[in-house]
Amino acid sequence: MLTAEELIRSRRMRLTPQRRAVLALFLDQPGKHWSADHVRDQLLPSMPELARGTTYKTLNEFVRQGILEELATVDGSLLYGLRLEPHHHFFCESCRNWYDVTARGLEQLRLDGLTNHLVESVDITFRGVCAHCQADQKAPHQTPPAHTP
Amino acid sequence: MLTAEELIRSRRMRLTPQRRAVLALFLDQPGKHWSADHVRDQLLPSMPELARGTTYKTLNEFVRQGILEELATVDGSLLYGLRLEPHHHFFCESCRNWYDVTARGLEQLRLDGLTNHLVESVDITFRGVCAHCQADQKAPHQTPPAHTP
DNA sequence: CTGCTTGCAAACGGTTTGCATTATT
DNA sequence: AATAATGCAAACCGTTTGCAAGCAG
Numbered sequence: 001m002l003t004a005e006e007l008i009r010s011r012r013m014r015l016t017p018q019r020r021a022v023l024a025l026f027l028d029q030p031g032k033h034w035s036a037d038h039v040r041d042q043l044l045p046s047m048p049e050l051a052r053g054t055t056y057k058t059l060n061e062f063v064r065q066g067i068l069e070e071l072a073t074v075d076g077s078l079l080y081g082l083r084l085e086p087h088h089h090f091f092c093e094s095c096r097n098w099y100d101v102t103a104r105g106l107e108q109l110r111l112d113g114l115t116n117h118l119v120e121s122v123d124i125t126f127r128g129v130c131a132h133c134q135a136d137q138k139a140p141h142q143t144p145p146a147h148t149p
Numbered sequence: 150m151l152t153a154e155e156l157i158r159s160r161r162m163r164l165t166p167q168r169r170a171v172l173a174l175f176l177d178q179p180g181k182h183w184s185a186d187h188v189r190d191q192l193l194p195s196m197p198e199l200a201r202g203t204t205y206k207t208l209n210e211f212v213r214q215g216i217l218e219e220l221a222t223v224d225g226s227l228l229y230g231l232r233l234e235p236h237h238h239f240f241c242e243s244c245r246n247w248y249d250v251t252a253r254g255l256e257q258l259r260l261d262g263l264t265n266h267l268v269e270s271v272d273i274t275f276r277g278v279c280a281h282c283q284a285d286q287k288a289p290h291q292t293p294p295a296h297t298p
Numbered sequence: 299c300t301g302c303t304t305g306c307a308a309a310c311g312g313t314t315t316g317c318a319t320t321a322t323t
Numbered sequence: 324a325a326t327a328a329t330g331c332a333a334a335c336c337g338t339t340t341g342c343a344a345g346c347a348g
C-alpha cells in the first residue's frame with residue numbers, strides 16, 4: 001500500500017501536514033467511511049489548529065483527485081472513504097456504518113428492458129446487519145472495529 | 150394503480166388538498182424523482198399558497214408511511230419518488246436524472262467473504278447514459294420525458 | 299369539538315466561500 | 324519569488340422546528 005505522502009505526490013498536490021494527516025487516517029483503516037467533522041475530531045488532539053474549512057477543502061480535493069469517494073446519506077451529510085477497487089458497499093441497519101465489500105455474480109447482472117440505456121458501471125449496496133452487531137446484540141449503534149477485508 | 154386519495158386513506162392519514170396534490174404528481178409519472186422544492190414549484194401555479202414547510206412535512210410523512218422513497222445526492226439534497234417494487238436505479242451521468250428500473254440476474258449476486266454479515270436487501274444503481282441523452286446529444290442536462298417502464 | 303395539518307418565519311447544521319496570512323515548491 | 328494552502332469567520336442553502344390559525348374527521 002502506498003503511503004499518504006506518495007499518494008499525494010503522485011497527484012502533484014502540494015504536501016502539507018494537514019493533507020498528510022487526513023489521508024493517513026484513511027490509509028490506516030481502509031474500508032472505513034467518516035464525515036468531515038469526524039475526520040477533524042480524530043485529528044484535533046494531534047493537530048489542534050486544524051480548521052474546519054481546511055478539512056472540507058482537503059477532502060474535496062482528494063475526491064477530485066480520485067483518492068477518496070464520497071457517499072451521500074439521507075441525513076444530509078457526506079461520508080468519505082478510500083476509493084478502493086472493486087468497491088461495493090454494505091450498510092449495517094443496526095450500527096449505520098458503511099463497509100467496503102466485494103461482490104460475486106456480477107456477470108449475470110442486467111438492466112431489465114431499457115436496452116437503449118448505456119450502462120457504464122454498477123454500484124451495489126447490500127443492506128442488513130453486520131457481523132459485529134449480530135455478535136454483540138447488546139451494544140448496537142457503536143463504531144465497529146476496523147474493517148479488514 | 151391506486152389514486153392519491155385511496156393511497157392516503159389506506160394509511161389512515163388525513164386527506165388534505167396539499168397531500169392529494171403532492172401524491173398525484175408522483176402517481177402521474179411513476180419512476181420520477183424530484184426534490185422538495187421542485188415538487189412545490191410544479192404545484193405552485195395551481196396551489197399558490199402551498200408552503201415550503203408543508204411540502205417538506207408532507208414528503209417526510211409519505212416516506213414514513215412507505216409510499217415514497219428518499220434518495221440522497223452528493224450535492225446534499227434529497228430526491229423523492231414513488232416506492233415501486235422492485236425498484237433499482239439508473240443514474241444518467243449526462244442529465245443527472247434518476248430512473249426506476251428492474252434488474253435481472255440478481256440470484257447469482259453474493260457478498261464476497263464477510264459471510265457473517267446478514268444481507269437483508271440489495272440496492273443496485275446502474276450508471277451511464279440514458280436513452281434520451283444518447284439520442285439527443287445536443288441537449289443534455291435536461292429533464293427527460295416521463296419514464297414509462 | 300378535538301387535535302392533526304397548514305402557513306409562516308425563524309432556527310439549524312453541514313458545507314462552501316472570501317480573504318489575509320502562512321507555507322510549499 | 325511565485326503561488327497554492329491554511330485559518331478564520333461569514334455566508335449559503337436545503338431542511339427542520341415552533342406556534343398560532345385553520346380544517347378534517
